[in-house]
Amino acid sequence: MEAFSELMGRIDTWIWGLPMIVLLLGTHLFMTFRTGFIQRKTLTGIKLSVTKDPDSPGDVSQFQALTTALASTIGTGNIIGVGTAVFIGGPGAVLWCWLTGVFGIATKYAESLIAVKYRVQTKDGRMQGGAMYALERGLNMKWLGVIFALFAVLASFGIGCGTQINAIAEVIQSNTPNFTIPSIAIGIVFGLITAVVIIGGIKSIATVCEKLVPFMAVFYVLGCVIILCLNWDFILPAVKAILTLAFTPGSVAGGLVGRGIMMAMQYGVARGLFSNESGMGSAPLVASAAQTRNPVRQALVSATGTFWDTVVVCLMTGLVLVTTIMKNPDINMDMIQNGGQMTTAAFSQIPVFGPLILVIGIITFAYSTILGWSYYGERCAEYLFGKKAILPYKVIFIAIVVVGPVLALDLVWTIADILNALMAIPNLVAVLLLSGVIAKETKHYLAHLDEKDETPIPVVDK
Template identity: 45%
Template sequence: METLTEIIGAINGVVWGPMMLVLMLGIGLFLMLGLRLMPILKLGTGFKLLWQGRSAGSGDSGEIPPFQALMTALSATIGTGNIAGVATAVFMGGPGALFWMWCTALVGMATKFSEAVLAVKYREVDENGKHYGGPMYYIKNGLGSRWAWLGTAFAIFGAIAGFGIGNTVQSNSVADVLQSNFNLPPVVTGFILMFLVGAVLIGGIRRIGAVASTLVPLMAIAYLVAGLVVLAINAEQIPAALSLVFTHAFTPTAATGGFAGAAVWAAIRFGVARGVFSNEAGLGSAPIAHAAAKTNDPVRQGLIAMLGTFLDTIIVCSITGLVIITSGAWTSGATGAALTSAAFADALPGVGNYVVAISLAIFAFTTILGWSFYGERCIVFLMGPRAVKAYRFLWIVAVPVGATVSLDFIWLVADTMNAMMAIPNLIALALLSPVVFRLVREYFGKQSETSEAVTE
């Protein structure tokens, strides 16, 4: 096990090295500038379309309404990354890591927008009316046969990575937090999760979308309210916390208390890595869900899709990060969900740790559901629909296994697989960016013409 950990650790050091961070942030910045800051400027339009997308138009093709598509994508992104991942980033990189998470999210909005646009543009429909899309399809249909190997590589990495980022990491974190707060044995947690996941997966994307559209908004709002209450209690510490975030984004963080200290590179590396783990912008996972949306306009879905990154990182992760820093718990030596629990419990004794435990459990449960869909779509691309049942069986069995293994090893594998997924997707986004820019010009050109016609 130690040898395997060392090998994966060495690979992780390469794939999450300077070149990956430059690629991740660089492609996002390139897309943001190519879109002329549109994702930021049209944020309000995105929320308006999201509200309208609670139900699909009669002439729209797809499987689930646009709102459910976003909730399915958010179900996969709002998980342990928002609670344990943020804490790990601050523990390893210091308060400055939160700043780099924000940077990743801002450029990630352009990345997520572009992914969804291409997913809807190049999706395929089978004889049963099911819609299939995502990086493997926009590589195949957008870049042509000579790039087919790149789409296959993404699908392979995606099918495997799901067992890390979307399954075992989630069940492991739930088992850990429920054991520490409710003394529930990890094995029991694992089998309860396995039963619940299996019950939902039987219904496919429609049931996943229905469950996600109910649980995700409910728990996200509850968690945000609890976080805002804690920040209100720690209000006097907020200016100092923000100062730490911006200062240590560019200067080393000295060792203090149980915090070992961190270089600027650590803040950047863990801020970007955990930011990507949380919002998945650039990984190519979310467009698989958005490809199933009932819509005939790629840009409209892109405007809705980019909200996922904003809500996940700019809102939810910021609340977690600021709660941890304002509480002072980040210097305690604790990490992961335990650090977040300690931060909430500091302001809300006897209540805060339970808020974190319940939130993480539900967030992780919905993440397992969302990622099961991603993995299944990757398997369909590689082996056809008949392989779904076998993959689904392995997925359900992996849940209790993940609940009982080492968290450090699981995080390492998940981190590595994230990067392996991202590389083919980022290459495709760069090559297909002219298509995205053209579709955006056409969409807003029509909007402008319609507006002028109404005025006249």
């Protein structure tokens, strides 16, 4: 197992090296210019997200599609993932994580647009879409769509399940010192709760996410604001450290060390993608199920997910971590072995508020991610093997929820990182090769947002 972990670590370092960073950030920048800086329409997207379009084809409302996507993206990556980025890459990783979110808005918009444009409908009336249909119908590259779907199914067991339930178990056990809760017991409880929700399909998942996501996001952000108010005297020094150590090696108060631009970029970008999933092709899987009159409307709504997830939530976490560690020299960085421990140490310095925000934040963020990713994996499993694959997939997914708490967290994170990259590559191919279609649709529908889409939705035998 130790040799396997080392091998996975080497693969992770290689796959998330300079080529992947260039591909990911390059796509973000290219699509930003190709769409005419679509980030400027973020407020329009927010407005559309709470506007119903019931007469349009789709399975769930635009808001439900957004909250389901946010359920999967606002997860442990926003808390533990940011902590890992800061722990390994230094405070400067926060800047690269944030920039990945800012420019990633354009890629999230682009991948969601083609997911809706090339979606299909099953004979029983369900919408199906995502990178695999864009690759198959838009580029005649079904083989690459199959590869994407396969990696997405595998990723759903890692990023969408294993890392999340593992984090839930760890935070519950570390905050109940007076009695021991067996890891498997936590897995069984959450496995049962998950089964009740996901057996009902997208409508059941969307109904839960619609109520859970706004509550958990507002609670966490307000909690972070309170902590930052307590740390107000270290906000400017923290911002200076983040900006400086994003480009140069060095150290600041609190034992935080910046290891240079490559380490900061590698872990900032990797955790940024893990957090907001822009370019990975996951959120478009549910965007294609939304009731929307044209692809651009839902693409604008989906793009706001990256804004809320990284531009707001991850930035809040990064500032809380850096300001708290700089303000509390009692935190012994030499004794900390991973990002999760650093996050726990930082939040525990804030009486009452810190541990409460951390515990509730991780449990709700992680559980909502499990729900969202169960739908992603289900859609991809159905694409690969047909409708008969849905029930077996759900059984396997629930089983992983049950056994997830006893898995080795570091190894699970590493494998999840690798699968993220392997999913992103075929999805980014679709986005880049269909960029002309994206630019054309954007130019037309931005001027006619209420116009009905004239693209027919074919019925397939799935």
